Amino acid sequence: MRQGSGIRFALLGLVSKNPAGVHGYALKRQCERALGSFWQLNFGEVYRVLDRLANEGLIEQIVEESESSRKVYRITANGRRSLDDFVLSPPTDAPRPLRQELAVKLLFAAPGRLTDLLTLVDHQRAAYMRQLSLLGVQRRKLQRAPVDGFVTGLLIDGAELSVRAELAWLDDVTQKLKERFDAVP
Amino acid sequence: MIEFCKVTKVFGAGDTAVPAIQDLSFECGEGAFWAIMGPSGSGKSTVLHMIAGLTPPTSGSVLVEGADVARMTSAQAAVLRRRRIGYILQSFNLMPFLTAAENVGMPLVLDGVKQSEVDRRVGEALELVNMSHRAAHHPSHLSGGEQQRVAIARALVIRPAIVLADEPTGNLDRAGGRAIMDLIQDVNEETRVTVLLVTHDPVFAAYAHRVLRLVDGRFQQDIDLPEDDLSVAP
Numbered sequence: 501m502r503q504g505s506g507i508r509f510a511l512l513g514l515v516s517k518n519p520a521g522v523h524g525y526a527l528k529r530q531c532e533r534a535l536g537s538f539w540q541l542n543f544g545e546v547y548r549v550l551d552r553l554a555n556e557g558l559i560e561q562i563v564e565e566s567e568s569s570r571k572v573y574r575i576t577a578n579g580r581r582s583l584d585d586f587v588l589s590p591p592t593d594a595p596r597p598l599r600q601e602l603a604v605k606l607l608f609a610a611p612g613r614l615t616d617l618l619t620l621v622d623h624q625r626a627a628y629m630r631q632l633s634l635l636g637v638q639r640r641k642l643q644r645a646p647v648d649g650f651v652t653g654l655l656i657d658g659a660e661l662s663v664r665a666e667l668a669w670l671d672d673v674t675q676k677l678k679e680r681f682d683a684v685p
Numbered sequence: 686m687i688e689f690c691k692v693t694k695v696f697g698a699g700d701t702a703v704p705a706i707q708d709l710s711f712e713c714g715e716g717a718f719w720a721i722m723g724p725s726g727s728g729k730s731t732v733l734h735m736i737a738g739l740t741p742p743t744s745g746s747v748l749v750e751g752a753d754v755a756r757m758t759s760a761q762a763a764v765l766r767r768r769r770i771g772y773i774l775q776s777f778n779l780m781p782f783l784t785a786a787e788n789v790g791m792p793l794v795l796d797g798v799k800q801s802e803v804d805r806r807v808g809e810a811l812e813l814v815n816m817s818h819r820a821a822h823h824p825s826h827l828s829g830g831e832q833q834r835v836a837i838a839r840a841l842v843i844r845p846a847i848v849l850a851d852e853p854t855g856n857l858d859r860a861g862g863r864a865i866m867d868l869i870q871d872v873n874e875e876t877r878v879t880v881l882l883v884t885h886d887p888v889f890a891a892y893a894h895r896v897l898r899l900v901d902g903r904f905q906q907d908i909d910l911p912e913d914d915l916s917v918a919p
Contacts, residue, residue: 630911632890633891636892664888671724
């Protein structure tokens with residue numbers, strides 16, 4: 501999914517989990533807790549998205565009695581419907597750009613550059629292995645944290661699977677590059 | 686801890702000679718946790734076999750704690766394996782007619798350790814792998830993951846300097862494999878035992894501090910991974 505619509509529905513979903521109302525700062529923290537480090541949020545972004553959701557009638561502002569200076573939001577009936585639609589629609593994640601970039605490079609590389617190409621692939625592989633390592637660290641932190649990490653766990657599973665696929669593809673690329681260029685006289 | 690100096694291993698001879706390892710040199714220190722990856726037939730298991738003295742190199746030297754394994758008699762190599770090296774395999778290799786506790790204690794019994802000491806250390810090892818409650822069970826009554834835990838306890842009961850793990854997750858499903866890798870990682874962190882892991886699964890290789898890709902008997906790539914810092918909150 502595009503990051504924009506992801507944040508939009510992440511915030512809408514979190515507002516819906518706070519029936520008594522919630523302010524932007526708490527939402528940002530809840531969002532980071534729920535999604536780990538997959539998305540980096542800043543306050544400006546959070547408030548911009550909240551304003552837009554309020555303008556569209558998906559959430560509404562309520563007056564908080566004790567500290568009236570902060571804006572407190574809660575979900576509307578329209579907001580709930582929109583959230584349901586989003587949850588049930590198929591994901592629209594675009595393919596990762598790294599693969600395309602490598603493909604473009606391979607497309608324009610001459611056979612004499614086999615070593616350079618393999619170095620490029622190795623570089624990419626190392627980047628993915630580091631990513632897997634960080635995902636593992638995240639998973640273990642999650643296991644030890646006193647929070648319900650169900651959704652973050654699923655996101656880590658998904659990220660791991662796609663990195664595995666990329667790595668398998670890189671092994672394939674290595675093998676086929678060697679076959680192709682070794683065969684060229 | 687482990688040192689390879691210009692090690693070559695050729696299987697067969699003449700026209701049918703197959704070079705498995707070619708001019709391989711590396712040094713692996715105490716407390717290291719390395720993963721060796723590579724395609725089938727790239728020589729991954731051969732590296733572990735040579736460290737354990739199960740396969741002599743064709744040329745070069747393999748030093749374990751300063752001693753050249755290639756120059757050991759088979760009896761000396763057996764003592765090295767029994768006292769210093771814990772081996773974990775894909776196929777667990779537990780004896781079906783012994784209980785979990787008896788399997789774990791076997792290397793100590795073979796080494797002539799007295800029974801009270803055997804019992805104490807078996808208890809510790811089973812506790813370390815969370816299998817105390819299954820001590821009296823036979824392997825056929827244990828799940829794959831539990832059998833591997835028992836096999837890990839058997840590898841650790843000798844308090845080895847080195848753990849060689851050859852596809853330890855190969856017979857387990859993803860969750861079971863992850864649990865075994867979590868355990869191996871904890872053991873490496875807590876006891877500073879040197880771990881050499883052979884795996885073709887990048888997710889499990891990523892537990893290591895360093896990943897070496899073996900291709901055609903040579904290290905083709907060497908990837909340093911960030912150390913696991915769990916002190917930071919999620």
